[in-house]
C-alpha cells in the first residue's frame with residue numbers, strides 16, 4: 068500500500084488516500100490501475116458547466132447567421148464518411164458547387180477545412196518549389212496567398228496596391244509577361260477592403276501566357292456574379308460561412324483541365340498530404356470511383372450543412388441571389404450616406420455587395436464604436452483586416468442576413484453608436 072493522490076468525482080476535490088499500488092496484481096490489472104492512477108489533472112470546472120452560446124446578429128464579414136434549415140441539416144445523425152449514402156451526398160455537393168461556380172469541371176470538391184484550406188490546396192497542388200507565382204495584393208488575401216506560396220518555396224512576385232484599389236488588365240498582363248508565373252492569384256471579393264475586382268479578360272491573359280488563373284471567391288460567391296468556365300478561371304474556391312450561410316469549416320474548390328494537367332504532372336509531391344489532390348480526387352470520386360480509398364475522415368455534419376446551403380442557393384437561383392445582394396447593398400449605401408458617412412470604395416460598380424466598407428467616421432475611435440454596437444445591440448460589425456486596419460469599418464449582409472430589415476437594424480445601431488460614443492480628441 069502507498070499514499071497516492073486521487074481525484075474524487077463526487078466532491079470535485081483532490082484527496083489523498085491510501086490505495087493499492089499499481090504494481091500489485093497480475094500484469095493486465097497492473098496496467099489498468101497504473102493508467103487510472105496517472106490522472107493527476109482534475110476535469111476542469113468549465114467542462115462541468117453547460118455550453119452557452121449567445122444569440123448574435125452577425126453583420127460582419129463572416130461567419131454570417133446560419134438559417135434553421137442548414138442548422139437542422141448539420142444536426143442529422145452521423146453516418147460513415149465512406150458509406151454509399153455519404154458518396155451520394157458528396158456527389159450532390161459537387162453538383163451544387165458546379166452550379167454555384169458555373170462550371171462543368173469534374174475536379175470539383177469541398178475541402179475539409181476553412182477557406183485557408185482551399186487557398187493552400189490550390190497553391191500546394193499547382194505550384195512546385197522554385198516556380199514563379201504572381202500575386203495581386205490589394206488587401207489581406209493577396210498577402211496571405213503570397214505567404215503560403217513563399218512557405219512552400221515558390222518564387223513569389225507581388226503586384227501591390229493600397230486597399231480599395233484594383234488592377235487594370237494591362238497592369239496584370241505586363242506583370243505576367245515580366246515574371247512568367249505558373250500561377251496568378253486574384254481575390255474577386257477583397258473582403259478586407261470591400262472591393263469586388265473585375266475579372267473579365269484576365270483568364271484570357273493568363274491562358275495566352277501559359278499561366279493558371281486562381282481566383283478567391285470566399286466573400287463574393289452567391290453575392291456577385293462569377294462564371295468560372297466562361298471567364299477562363301482555372302482554379303476557383305470559396306468558403307462555407309459567408310453568403311452560403313453554412314457553418315465555417317468546409318470550402319468548395321474546383322480545378323479545370325489545365326489546372327489538372329499541371330497538378331497531376333508534377334515532379335515533386337505536394338508539401339501537404341492532407342491537401343494532396345491525388346487523394347482528395349479519389350475521396351470525392353472525381354474519377355468515377357465506385358469504392359473510395361480512405362484518406363481522411365471528412366467533416367460529415369459540415370458536409371450535410373454545406374449540401375443544404377447549396378440547395379438553398381439552387382432553389383433561389385444565382386441571378387436572384389446576386390440581385391438581392393445588390394439591392395440590399397444599395398439600400399445600405401443610401402442609409403449610410405444619409406447619415407453623413409463616407410463609403411470607402413467610391414466607384415459603385417467596384418463595391419463588394421456582401422461586405423460594405425465605410426471610412427472610419429472622423430474623430431471617432433472605431434474600436435469604441437464596434438464595442439458599443441456589440442454590447443448594446445448584440446451585433447457584430449468589424450474593423451479592417453491586415454492593411455485596411457484603421458482605414459475602414461465593415462458591415463456584412465450576406466445570404467440569409469441579406470434583407471433590408473437587417474440593413475435598417477445595422478443603420479440604427481450605427482446611428483446610436485455615433486450618438487452615444489464620444490468623439491475622440493484626435
Ligand code: PMP
Pocket residue numbers: 128129181182183184208254256257258259283284285286306315
Ligand atoms: N478569402 C477571403 C476573401 C475571405 O474573406 C476569407 C475569410 N474572411 C478567407 C479567404 C479565409 O477564409 P477562412 O477564414 O474561412 O479560412
